[in-house]
Amino acid sequence: MGNLLYNYEEAVALILFSIGFMTLLFHKNLLRKLIGMNIMDSGVYLFLASMGYIYGRRAPIVENGDVSAVHYVNPVPASLVLTGIVVSVSVTAVMLSLAVRLYERYHTLNLDEIYAAARTRREHR
Amino acid sequence: MAEWVRFGISALFAAVGIFAFISAAVGAFRLDYVLSRMHATALADTVGIGAIAISAAIAAGVDFVTLKLLFSAAAMVLTSPVSTHMLAELEYRTGDELYKHVKFKVGKKWERLK
Amino acid sequence: MKKPKTQPETAKSSGTAASSIKKWLDFDLDIDSLPVPPPRESAEDDGGDETPLLSRIPKSAPRFVYTALAAICSIVLTATLILTVEGMPRYGEDQDYMDTVTYEYITHGMEYTGAVNIVAGIILEYRAFDTLGESFVLFCAVTCVLVLLRADSADSQPEDVVFRDLSHDAILRRTVRAIVPLVFMFGVYVLLNGHLSPGGGFSGGAVIGAGLVMVSAAYGGDVSGRIVSERVFKIVTTCALSFYCLGKSYTFFTGANGLHSIVGNGTPGDILSAGLILPLNVAVGMVVACTVYGIYRMFDKRSF
Structure with a gap:
């Protein structure tokens, strides 16, 4: 099994990513797809943040002027996660507003019906 | 011996909290009507977070961390039912399917209106 | 509504700089020769097709x-x-190949940036350009939401807008009156302490934005419109992003050329230390708060 049993946190994060991906693919409702996207984002943050952890070390805030690198956790993945969270919030906001406009035009949130109505409306022109 | 008792109580509260979260997640995806889904997810914020905060407070002992934890959990338990209440109010005022799922009192009997 | 055809000729004949710039911008574009778009039909026009939607997906x-x-x-x-x-290597193991970048950040981070919080030093000093891009992403998001969801005053509001106005609810008002001062105080504390403890611009700005959302939800748009109106939103975001650009350009310039910059590092641990990290945190926090509040107003009232 290799390192799979020891890397349980990263494995759970990637399983969360796959669950979000499957939610994105299999549901036809627009809002369910958006929930799937958010689940994928949560999985990515957990994976990134758990990459930086080292046993027995503290959080990267300097205490008592001690700047030796063997006392602190890796701080670089934490700064990457900050960027990711902001991007996730922005994407969710734009996706939700697009869903509101789609609902106002087609009066349904089912992606198949929206696609059918858009296709036929284009052909009838 | 006292350490094991503390660990057991903390684990019990954590199990209650985890069960609340799992049932809320299952309910949010599988229930039909929006008020039922709200009933499920409101459980997660209050019971779930409260139970896990109490379990963490018991495990940490008497420390400054415990005070901060209980304060943040109290703020969560205070404000989450208000948000659920506002969503339910909105659904009550503007919902179309309310009459199919809710029973009203006609005279002395509770019955579902058509 | 046909414009006279002599308009391009008059632009070419006068040789001033303004007309040449106008000609360059127009790319020899003749407005009248563009094809006229077909008249816009209503949303319900199906051409009289009676078949159900799901069986219409062709081919x-x-x-x-x-x-x-x-x-x-x-x-x-x-x-x-x-x-x-x-x-992958084992979780939590001390990797011998932890790269030199991380080693450099931890050992020289505090003396170079003056920030006790190493992560704040990374995102606002070593990698400040990425944080600027993030603020731009937030600004773009709220602009997209504005473009998509703003309803003109000429559009008709739906009939149930009176019932959807829930701002006079007693439970919400009592709770918000009790909670909102604590929320704003906590948000300002998190915002100002970005270089000393976990926090900073993004989390502090989100908390302040949440406080504004609570005020708008409980007391209506008039009360919160006195704090953040559309004019205030535009001014605050523009000024915050411009300050970030100019201030960080100044420290980039002085740092790259070895000059002495007026923004010193101070003693680590003070509130007024770490160079430009505190003002940049405030700028980023303002952008985030306005974004969170703006997105809420767009979804709720379809206008600011």
């Missing part, structure tokens, strides 16, 4: 093909990811 594979392909894709992705985890 595509049966439904189960898509489901099978999606299942295969998901299984392949999950298997690949789990195999990757199996090949």
Whole structure:
């Protein structure tokens, strides 16, 4: 099994990513797809943040002027996660507003019906 | 011996909290009507977070961390039912399917209106 | 509404700089020769087609093909990811190959940036350009939401807008009156302490934005419009992003050329230390608060 049993946190994060991906693919409702996207984002943050952890070390805030690198956790993945969270919030906001406009035009949130109505409306022109 | 008792109580509260979260997640995806889904997810914020905060407070002992934890959990338990209440109010005022799922009192009997 | 055809000739004949710039911008564009778009039909115009929607999807594979392909894709992705985890080094192990960048950040971070919080020093001093891009992403998001969701005053509001106005609810008002001062105080504390403890611009700005959302939800748009109106929103975001650009350009310039900059590092641990990290945190926090509040107002009232 290799390192799979020891890397349980990263494995759970990637399983969360796959669950979000499957939610994105299999549901036809627009809002369910958006929930799937958010689940994928949560999985990515957990994976990134758990990459930086080292046993027995503290959080990267300097205490008592001690700047030796063997006392602190890796701080670089934490700064990457900050960027990711902001991007996730922005994407969710734009996706939700697009869903509101789609609902106002087609009066349904089912992606198949929206696609059918858009296709036929284009052909009838 | 006292350490094991503390660990057991903390684990019990954590199990209650985890069960609340799992049932809320299952309910949010599988229930039909929006008020039922709200009933499920409101459980997660209050019971779930409260139970896990109490379990963490018991495990940490008497420390400054415990005070901060209980304060943040109290703020969560205070404000989450208000948000659920506002969503339910909105659904009550503007919902179309309310009459199919809710029973009203006609005279002395509770019955579902058509 | 045809413009006179002599307009391009008059632009070419006068040789001033303004007319040449105008000609360059127009790309020899003749407005009248563009094709006229067809008249816009109503949203419900189906051409009189009575067939149900789902049977109208033309010329595509049966439904189960898509489901099978999606299942295969998901299984392949999950298997690949789990195999990757199996090949990775152990979780929590001290890697000998921790790269020199991290070593440099931790050992020289505090003396170079003056910030006790190493992560704040990374995102606002070593990698400040990425944080500027993030603020731009937030600004773009709120602009997109504004473009998509703003309803003109000429559009008719739906009939149930009176019932949807829930701002006079007693439970909400009592709770908000009790909670909002604590929320703003906590938000300002998190915002100002970005270089000393976990926090900073993004989390502090989100908390302040949440406080504004609470005020708008409980007391209506008039009260919160006195704090953040559309004019205030535009001024605050523009000024915050401009300050970030100019201030950080100044420290980039002085740092790259070895000059002495007026923004010193101070003693680590003070509130007024770490160079430009505190003002940049405030700028980023303002952008985030306005973004969170603006997105809420767009979804709730369709206007600021």
